[in-house]
Amino acid sequence: MKSKDIQKVVKTKYGNGDGPMKIYRDLAGVVSLKTIKLWIKMINNTGSINLSPPPDRPRIARTKANILKAKWGLNRKKQVSKRKLTVEMNI
Numbered sequence: 001m002k003s004k005d006i007q008k009v010v011k012t013k014y015g016n017g018d019g020p021m022k023i024y025r026d027l028a029g030v031v032s033l034k035t036i037k038l039w040i041k042m043i044n045n046t047g048s049i050n051l052s053p054p055p056d057r058p059r060i061a062r063t064k065a066n067i068l069k070a071k072w073g074l075n076r077k078k079q080v081s082k083r084k085l086t087v088e089m090n091i
Helices: 003-015 020-026 033-046 064-072 082-091
Strands: none
Touching: 003 020, 003 033, 003 082, 064 082
């Protein structure tokens, strides 16, 4: 099950009147009781479960174009190291 599916199950079960402990037992520990309680708090405050993405740097080097360039560079007949290839590609 994906996270969104589990969130839908929790929201549906809570809407049907199940408490956090019952939902936790029904899900067989797939999600912690603390997480279920947090989601229920979100449902009470906003009406939905809104999770923010984790704060990290955007992935700018791993683009489709750069992946294709790297594959092309590694498949050349002349041997080239990964470091030299990244310098050539300006990554």
